Amino acid sequence: MLETLTLREGYFEDPNAFRALADLLQDVFGIDIGLQGRFGGPDPSSMPFGYFDGTGRCVANFSVFSMPLVINGRVVKAAGFQSGAVRPAFRGQGIYRDLMQRAFAWADKQGFEAGVLLTDKPELYHDYSFRVVPQFSVCGEVTQTVPAEAEAREIDLEDMDDVALVLSILADREPVSRQLSVVRQSEMFLLNAALDPEIRLSDLPGFDAILAWKLHGGTLQMLDIAARQIPSMSEIRSALSVQHDRIEVFFPTDRLEWSGNARVYDGSCALMVRGLQPSDIPTPSMLSPMADF
């Protein structure tokens, strides 16, 4: 099977090949990565490995990108692995194994000290030394009410001035946590916001900060904060001015001057790492859903 296909590496310069990958991911996962075109395009550090058929259709892919992380106060040069998919007619023939081996070997050669991925099939990656990291959100009841008048402005990703504002803050952000967070990652933050209509982005006045959040029943779910300096929980709550009686934070809360109760995060995908032990990551931690990839 592989003999009839063409392997292409680092092909994002070719718009037709990128479109073919977007079609593959749309067909397999139902997501449109083409939306990234509005936000400055794909991560320039991406190194995709793909197989294409004679008509230019992408039948399989696995990509690597640079994803520096802050882990326990230290910057770790990590590679993220994403966009792993094989079209149904081509499965069960070792194509994904071939792509995984190429991608992991390439990342090792580049000198990445760790690898990170999110998957609903952890067993696929055990043989390549990936281990699951338990993830936890942090929950708390709130007693203090917030001021009634709304101050925060909702960001509209259809508005290019708003997109530029978010990009400028993301480019210069302080990592949201010292325990576990991305150092700087714009592409996935914006794509995740665009893909999930329940995610709201609010510009917190006076803080040069963008809060990504959802409201579920009476629970304010905080997904991420992009800011040059992370505001405290009480500053965020007063600036957002949304009534709620519970908080759930989906990233470690060490910078928020607030603490709550850890709760096992039961997301659809497991976080896996290689090159470091799950125990190297302080507990409770989770990688912000805005960094999902």
Ligand SMILES: CC(C)(COP(=O)(O)OP(=O)(O)OC[C@H]1O[C@@H](n2cnc3c(N)ncnc32)[C@H](O)[C@@H]1OP(=O)(O)O)[C@@H](O)C(=O)NCCC(=O)NCCS
């Ligand atoms: C998962 C997927 C990429 C596998 O592609 P594939 O080309 O059929 O896989 P391969 O034939 O190369 O198999 C590679 C290995 O994975 C194992 N494997 C294949 N499909 C698997 C699955 N669904 N669950 C667990 N293991 C699987 C194979 O047994 C094989 O193991 P081995 O190397 O020990 O023999 C493909 O089924 C797919 O695109 N699924 C939908 C999207 C998806 O789940 N992507 C991965 C998300 S992180």
